[in-house]
Amino acid sequence: xxxxxxxxxxxxxxxxxxRFAGLHATSDGARVRTLLADQAxxxxxxxxxxxxxxxxxxxDLFPAAGWDEREAHDLQGVxxxxxxPLRPLVDHDLRVERWAVPVRxxxxxxxxxxxxxxxxxxxxxxxLHVVGERIIHLDxxxxxxxxxxxxxxxxxxxxxxxxxxxxxxxxxxxxxxVAYAHACEDALGLTPHSExxxxxxxxxxxxxxxxxxxxxxxxxxxxxLAAGNQHFAxxxxxxxxxxxxxxxxxxxxxxxxxxxxxxxxxxxDVCAAADEVTALRSExxxxxxxxxxxxxxxxxxxxxxxxxxAAATRLGAVxxxxxxxxxxxxxxxxxxxxxxxxxxxxxxxRAAGDVQARTExxxxxxxxTFEILERLLDGRIxxxxxxxxxxxxxxxxxxxxxxxxxxxxxxxxxxxxxxxxRLRTGSYANWPVVAYAAADNLLPxxxxxxxxxxxxxxxxxx
Amino acid sequence: MLTLLRxxxxxxxxxxxxxxxxxxxxxxxxxxxxxxxxxxxxxxxLSSPYYDLQRFGLGIVASPRHADVLLVTGAVTSRxxxxxxxxxxxxxxxxxxxxxxxxxxxxxxxxxxxxxxGPVDTILPVDLRIxxxxxxxxxxxxxxxxxxxxxxxxxxxxxxx
Numbered sequence: 001x002x003x004x005x006x007x008x009x010x011x012x013x014x015x016x017x018x019r020f021a022g023l024h025a026t027s028d029g030a031r032v033r034t035l036l037a038d039q040a041x042x043x044x045x046x047x048x049x050x051x052x053x054x055x056x057x058x059x060d061l062f063p064a065a066g067w068d069e070r071e072a073h074d075l076q077g078v079x080x081x082x083x084x085p086l087r088p089l090v091d092h093d094l095r096v097e098r099w100a101v102p103v104r105x106x107x108x109x110x111x112x113x114x115x116x117x118x119x120x121x122x123x124x125x126x127x128l129h130v131v132g133e134r135i136i137h138l139d140x141x142x143x144x145x146x147x148x149x150x151x152x153x154x155x156x157x158x159x160x161x162x163x164x165x166x167x168x169x170x171x172x173x174x175x176x177x178v179a180y181a182h183a184c185e186d187a188l189g190l191t192p193h194s195e196x197x198x199x200x201x202x203x204x205x206x207x208x209x210x211x212x213x214x215x216x217x218x219x220x221x222x223x224x225l226a227a228g229n230q231h232f233a234x235x236x237x238x239x240x241x242x243x244x245x246x247x248x249x250x251x252x253x254x255x256x257x258x259x260x261x262x263x264x265x266x267x268x269d270v271c272a273a274a275d276e277v278t279a280l281r282s283e284x285x286x287x288x289x290x291x292x293x294x295x296x297x298x299x300x301x302x303x304x305x306x307x308x309x310a311a312a313t314r315l316g317a318v319x320x321x322x323x324x325x326x327x328x329x330x331x332x333x334x335x336x337x338x339x340x341x342x343x344x345x346x347x348x349x350r351a352a353g354d355v356q357a358r359t360e361x362x363x364x365x366x367x368x369t370f371e372i373l374e375r376l377l378d379g380r381i382x383x384x385x386x387x388x389x390x391x392x393x394x395x396x397x398x399x400x401x402x403x404x405x406x407x408x409x410x411x412x413x414x415x416x417x418x419x420x421x422r423l424r425t426g427s428y429a430n431w432p433v434v435a436y437a438a439a440d441n442l443l444p445x446x447x448x449x450x451x452x453x454x455x456x457x458x459x460x461x462x
Numbered sequence: 463m464l465t466l467l468r469x470x471x472x473x474x475x476x477x478x479x480x481x482x483x484x485x486x487x488x489x490x491x492x493x494x495x496x497x498x499x500x501x502x503x504x505x506x507x508l509s510s511p512y513y514d515l516q517r518f519g520l521g522i523v524a525s526p527r528h529a530d531v532l533l534v535t536g537a538v539t540s541r542x543x544x545x546x547x548x549x550x551x552x553x554x555x556x557x558x559x560x561x562x563x564x565x566x567x568x569x570x571x572x573x574x575x576x577x578x579x580g581p582v583d584t585i586l587p588v589d590l591r592i593x594x595x596x597x598x599x600x601x602x603x604x605x606x607x608x609x610x611x612x613x614x615x616x617x618x619x620x621x622x623x
Binding site for chain 1: 463465466467469470473492493494495496497498499500502503504505506507509510511512522524525536537539541542545549572573574576577578595596598599
């Protein structure tokens with residue numbers, strides 16, 4: 001596509017209701033591809049050829065493309081005309097004024113947090129611009145954990161590439177792995193057999209189960225409610241033990257394969273797992289009821305870290321954070337490759353987009369997850385495959401709803417080798433939303449606001 | 463809330479965890495030098511009711527200046543190299559370094575040559591190696607407790623074997 005028509009095409013797609021789902025440059029920086037998605041789950045890829053190393057920016061049309069363009073500039077050397085200033089993102093420039101937004105005025109000062117945090121937390125740097133106790137602006141500097149996974153995967157076979165996508169992050173290993181497997185299968189023209197769809201859906205929901213339990217424990221700890229934290233931490237432990245029992249690994253590592261599944265489970269083991277899910281369901285409900293009616297807990301949550309529906313749409317928020325703002329986005333409602341027939345996105349009673357709504361969203365979604373698991377954990381699980389149903393293509397796209405939101409994976413291949421791997425996770429999409437949510441709140445509320453998103457650094461940094 | 467506290471008390475009674483055999487404490491400072499977050503998630507659960515490592519005097523402290531042990535997870539990335547050295551330099555003597563997880567030990571690390579500096583022992587003197595991908599909370603607990611000497615028993619103590 002030539003440069004001028006690229007922007008026109010993107011603008012027209014936006015007017016038709018298509019939304020931004022990712023942007024990446026090819027390894028040589030010669031082309032830039034924009035992934036768009038519609039509400040029904042359809043995707044399209046718009047490619048523009050770089051002219052003298054530059055392509056037009058679309059950040060004015062889709063602010064959500066901001067990080068993607070900055071990353072493509074830092075890693076593939078592409079310039080984005082119209083993206084001013086194009087601040088470094090993955091590159092760590094020592095000069096603060098290069099990567100942080102200048103904040104001027106009376107009594108403004110900066111609070112620098114990280115990269116090493118005071119607890120068991122991943123590494124990343126927050127630069128808070130503050131007046132008194134009020135946060136004026138937050139600049140995030142992540143990518144301390146950048147391991148170059150996408151580049152390292154290039155040249156490997158499609159089977160070998162799975163490790164690079166799924167091991168980007170332990171908390172989203174299944175979601176990233178299934179997104180990668182879907183992308184490969186899309187490129188190879190494979191359609192998963194219904195048993196394969198069932199096994200993967202079980203794995204995805206097992207992952208969501210422990211993550212959401214963990215997130216509720218995290219919010220309790222953010223509030224300082226030890227009893228709630230311990231209750232949900234205990235349930236997280238039980239959920240991980242269940243993972244180990246079913247797949248031999250507490251984080252379900254190695255359970256996802258490209259084009260097949262090798263998990264075999266006897267009917268009795270599946271039945272026992274369903275019983276444990278039911279037990280966890282009743283324990284989680286008890287815990288949530290306690291939290292709901294605990295005044296000192298509930299008083300801390302409303303009206304802080306607000307991201308309303310308009311802001312969530314503009315910033316491209318995904319997952320529980322978007323649904324807590326009232327958006328009905330959940331890729332599970334449009335996943336023909338998975339066993340989510342009849343799924344409808346859940347929303348909290350009060351979709352205000354604040355810490356309270358995001359917390360409640362986890363509890364509401366946990367109910368759905370328990371229900372899906374109880375339904376699918378019925379009868380033996382056997383090896384499963386995908387069947388050849390369509391012609392192969394050089395580029396495959398896979399999209400999966402991870403515990404933190406829509407995760408897109410794009411695989412560009414030559415025969416059986418990876419030419420370019422791109423993984424855009426829910427955390428990557430939502431980090432700029434955290435920065436937005438923090439502004440205008442009190443500094444001591446920031447840890448709680450951050451925990452209400454509970455994003456991964458690892459799958460953003462890759 | 464009383465319900466949850468009662469439940470937790472019951473769970474603790476049911477789990478019947480062994481009483482501490484050691485009478486020392488260990489202050490741990492964790493540094494993520496480039497992990498996939500798996501080791502952190504397991505480390506977090508060490509304070510869950512199923513392990514409750516605080517009962518052995520093991521605690522995570524907020525500053526390396528308060529720490530006896532620097533617990534490092536992940537293969538050390540080029541961007542975390544410097545912060546890791548700064549954290550180590552801030553620790554008082556005697557100080558020890560524990561490398562947690564296969565990546566920190568340099569096994570099966572994924573990444574490019576220019577982003578990964580190397581395993582922890584190429585950067586700091588490692589005293590304790592905890593393998594696993596990630597190591598389970600049991601393995602982590604067992605290894606860390608090994609850093610605390612057993613309760614000293616007096617020569618005339620009848621409990622002495």
